[in-house]
Amino acid sequence: MTLSQLRTFALVVRLGSLRAAAAELGVSEPAVSAAVAALRQELGDPLFVRAGGGIAFTPGGRRLAVHAEEIVGLADQARREVAETNGSTTSLRVAATSDFAEHAACALLDAFTRRLPDCEVELVVSDGAALGDALVRRAVDVVLGPRPGSGGFDAVPFLRYQRILVASPDRPLPELSLGAALRQVWLTGPAGLEELSEEGRWLAGQSAWPDLVRFPSETEAVAAARAGDGVMLALGHVVRADLRHGTLVRLPVPGTPVQGLWYATLLGRGRASAAARALQQFVTTPGATAAMLAPPGAAPTAPRRPPVHVALWS
Template identity: 80%
Template sequence: MTLSQLRTFALVVRLGSLRAAAKELGISEPAVSAAVAALRAELGDPLFVRAGGGIEFTPGGRRLAAHAEEIVGLADQARREVAETVLASTSLRVAATVDFSEHAADALLNAFTRRLPDCQVDLTVSEGAELADALVRRTADVVLGPRPAGGELDAVPFLRYQRIVVAAPDYPLADPAEVWRHVWLTGPAGLEELSEEGRWVSRQAVWPDLVRFPSETDAVAAARAGDGVTPALGHVVRADLRSGALVRIAVPGTPVQGLWYATVLGRGRASGPARALQEFVTTPTATAAMLAPPGVTPHVPRRPPVHVALWS
C-alpha cells in the first residue's frame, strides 16, 4: 500500500468516479484503475461496486476512505513542516466562514502575526458545513466560525455576537410579525445552517425570500437604501443605528445570540501554530482587534492572507 495509491483512492471517493479522479490528478483512467486494483488485491476487499451508473462503496471501502484522507493529510503536513524547518519559518492555514472573514478575520490575523511575525497565514473562505471536512482532510489547520459538526474536534468559543434585523427608517413594514414575508438581504452565504441565526430562522413557519449580495456590507447598504431587511451583526451596524440610517425591527426572538469558535483537530493532532492561534483568539487583544471600528486598530504590515472562495 503506497501513499500514491491512497491519495488516488481518496480522490475517487471524494469525486465519485475514476474518470473524475484521473482528470484531477492529470493521469489516465487506467492508471487510476491500476492503483485501486492494487489496493483491492492487498486488502482483499472490492472497495466499491458498480451501481446505477455510478459506484457504491463497500463498508471496507468507506473505512479505507476515512483512513486514506487522514494519511494523505498527515503526509502533506509532514512535508510542509519539514520545509518550514528548512526555511526557519512557520505557516498556518486558516479556513473561515464568509461573515467572519468579512468582519473580523483580517483584524484578528493582523494582531496574531504581530505576535508571531515569522508565521505566514493563508486564509480560505468556506461554507460552515465544510469546516469539519477541511480539518479532517487537513486542508486547514484551524477553522473559524460556527462550531463544526463532527467528533474528535477541539472547539474553543471566543467571540459572542448578536444578529438583529434592521431596515431603512421609512421601510414599509407595519407589523414586525410580517417580516418573514419580506425580502431578506444577506451576504453570499445566506443563513449558515450551523449558525445560531440559521437555526433560528429554520424554526420559523415561513422561510424568508433571500437575496444574496457579494458581501454583508453590500446587503446592509441595500437595506439602508430601502430594498429590504437584513439580519446584521449588531456591532457592525451600531453607527447606522445611532445616526438613524437604519432602525432595528423588533422581530420576536431577536437579538439572536451567536458564538464564533476556533476549532482544531483534537487528541493532540493540531499543529503548534494552530494551537497558538486558538489560544490567542480568547485574549483581550484579539477581542479588541475584532470589535474595533474600521481604521481604529493600528496596522502593522505583514504578508496578506490568501483569500480563496470555495463556493461551488
C-alpha cells in the first residue's frame, strides 16, 4: 500500500463518499476507486459496501481508517519538520474552541511567540467535538480548551474559569430558581454550549434545555444580555466590569457559577513535536496566565510580533 492510497481512503472515510474525496483531492472519481480497489486487493477486505444510497464501512475498513489517518498525519508532520531544518522558523498548528479563541488564545499565543520568536503559529477555531480527532489525524499539534475524550492524549490543565449566569438589571427573573432561568432565552457565542465543557455537561444534566440564541461572538452575546434580550452563562472575568458598573447583574440560581478548566492537550506517548511541548509548558506559567486574563486593550510589554494566523473549520 502507498501513502497516496492511504490518504485517499482516509478522505473517503472522513467525507463519506468517493465523489467528495475526488473533489477534495482534485482527481477523478475512477482514480479514487482505483486507489481503494488496490487496498482491497492487498488487504483482502472489501473495506466498505454500498448501503442506503451511501457507503457502510466494514470492521476492517474502520480499523484501516484509524491507521490511515495517523500514518498520513505522521507523514505530513515529518515533511514539515524536515523542511523546518532547512529554514529558520518552526510551525505550530493550534486548535481552540471559539470561546477560548475569542477571549484568550491570541493573547496567549502572542506571549508565546515572544518567547519563541522563530515559531510561526496558525490558530484553528473549531467545534470542541472535532478537536480530539484533529489531534489523532495530526491536523493540529495542540488543542486548547475543554479536554478531548479518550485517545492516548497528554492533557495539562492550565486555567480555571467560572461561568456566571447574568442578565440586564432591567430583566429580573420572576424567581431565583433554575426552573425560572431555564424558561428564559439563553444567549451564547457561535458554539452554543460545548458538549465537552463543564457548563455543557452541567446543563445537559438538568430537567430541560433552554432555547439558545447564538451570536457570531460571545462579545455580541454579552451586548445582547445588557440590552435585555435574554440571560447568558458568561465567563466571570469577561463580565467583571459589567457587574461592577451595574450594566449586568448576576443571577445566583442553584448550580451556578459553573466551574471549569481549560486544558492544553497533545498527542501522548512522546508523539508531540518539540514546539507543541514548549507551548504546553508555557501555558502553565504566570506570564501566560497574566496574558490570558489581561483586560482588552492592555499594552504588551514587548514589541508586537506579527499576528497569529487564524483559520476557521466548518
